[in-house]
Amino acid sequence: MPFINIKTPEAALSTAQKTEIGHRLTELIVEYFSEAVRPHTMVLIEEVRDGGYFRADELFVLPEAYRAE
Structure with missing residues (x-):
């Protein structure tokens, strides 16, 4: 079963964007493994709350300009 896990800042993507992803x-x-894997493929998009992780040794908070509308 193919499993894809994406972590993104909370509110960075709209529902439509997550659906498209x-x-x-x-x-x-499916292109790589064939149509047979489609029903077994899982894509998990996890939203990490602001202040929930560090980037470049600093607490990361998503800038307002990058938040989904």
Whole structure:
């Protein structure tokens, strides 16, 4: 079973964007492994709360300009 796990800052993606990512990644996996894997492919998009991780040794908070509308 192909499993793709994406972690993204909370509120960085809209529901429509997450849906598109799920569809496109599933299509990519099917291209490589065949149509037989489609029903077994899982795409998990995890949203990490602001202040929930560090980047470049600093606490990361998503800038307002990058938040989904």
